[in-house]
Amino acid sequence: xxxxxxxxxxxMAQGVLxxxxxxxxxxxxxxxxxxxxxxxxxxxxxxxxxxRPFGGGPGMVMKAEPLVDAxxxxxxxGEDRARVIFLTPxxxxxxxxxxxRLVQDHKRLLxxxxxxxxxxxxxxxxxxxEEISVGDYILSNGTLPALTMIDAIVRLIPGxxxxxxxxxxxxxxxxxxxxxxxxxxxxVFRGMKVPEVLLSGHHAEIEAWRREQALVRTRARxxxxxxxxxxxxxxxxxxESA
Numbered sequence: 001x002x003x004x005x006x007x008x009x010x011x012m013a014q015g016v017l018x019x020x021x022x023x024x025x026x027x028x029x030x031x032x033x034x035x036x037x038x039x040x041x042x043x044x045x046x047x048x049x050x051x052r053p054f055g056g057g058p059g060m061v062m063k064a065e066p067l068v069d070a071x072x073x074x075x076x077x078g079e080d081r082a083r084v085i086f087l088t089p090x091x092x093x094x095x096x097x098x099x100x101r102l103v104q105d106h107k108r109l110l111x112x113x114x115x116x117x118x119x120x121x122x123x124x125x126x127x128x129x130e131e132i133s134v135g136d137y138i139l140s141n142g143t144l145p146a147l148t149m150i151d152a153i154v155r156l157i158p159g160x161x162x163x164x165x166x167x168x169x170x171x172x173x174x175x176x177x178x179x180x181x182x183x184x185x186x187x188v189f190r191g192m193k194v195p196e197v198l199l200s201g202h203h204a205e206i207e208a209w210r211r212e213q214a215l216v217r218t219r220a221r222x223x224x225x226x227x228x229x230x231x232x233x234x235x236x237x238x239x240e241s242a
Contacts (some may be wrong), residue, residue, distance in 0.1 A: 002109075003034075003147050004032075006110065007142070008038050008113070013146075017035070021151070041070040042063075061116060062123075068123060076108065077107075082108035084129045084130070087111060090133065111150070113146050133145070134149065138164075160236075178217045197209045
């Protein structure tokens with residue numbers, strides 16, 4: 001997969017992209033991530049990328065000309081055309097199913113990081129394929145949300161994680177539940193013991209316990225994820241009879 005990030009703050013991205021799983025994935029040739037400075041596409045001597053909004057109001061709006069020139073230069077054409085995604089609080093909220101779809105359906109992505117009061121609406125109408133938000137809050141610009149999205153995408157690319165079962169057991173994967181509690185050595189830490197079932201070596205019982213704990217945690221913290229699922233009713237009755 002190839003991912004291009006268009007931003008006013010390339011330095012914010014470079015350090016993150018070179019570390020941990022993201023850095024290893026690039027060095028292994030599993031993903032190509034390129035960061036582009038939007039000001040390079042401004043044609044005036046001051047590299048202006050914003051202007052006052054028509055109709056008045058606070059703040060500045062990112063201009064159409066440099067954005068469109070950058071998008072048309074970077075997105076490619078035909079089968080090599082990238083899906084252009086604008087990071088904005090007004091977009092659809094990012095979730096694991098959306099991340100999975102992007103990995104499965106697209107070989108190239110172009111992420112556009114906004115700033116100021118947003119971008120000229122004509123760019124959204126004519127050059128943006130999809131708008132995505134990472135949550136109901138406001139950040140100073142779209143670079144951090146773009147990095148969050150890149151991280152979520154890259155870890156699902158085949159071969160990036162040494163053990164793909166690891167990704168499949170994460171929160172929001174599989175049945176869409178939160179991940180249950182995890183333990184490691186020592187068996188007793190400050191009087192707190194690891195649950196006996198995890199020490200039993202009985203794989204079926206361990207799997208059943210983990211699923212039950214995932215349901216309990218999801219019900220306690222994110223009941224909205226359960227919806228009308230049968231397991232929600234099962235766990236409720238199990239807890240009431242305990």
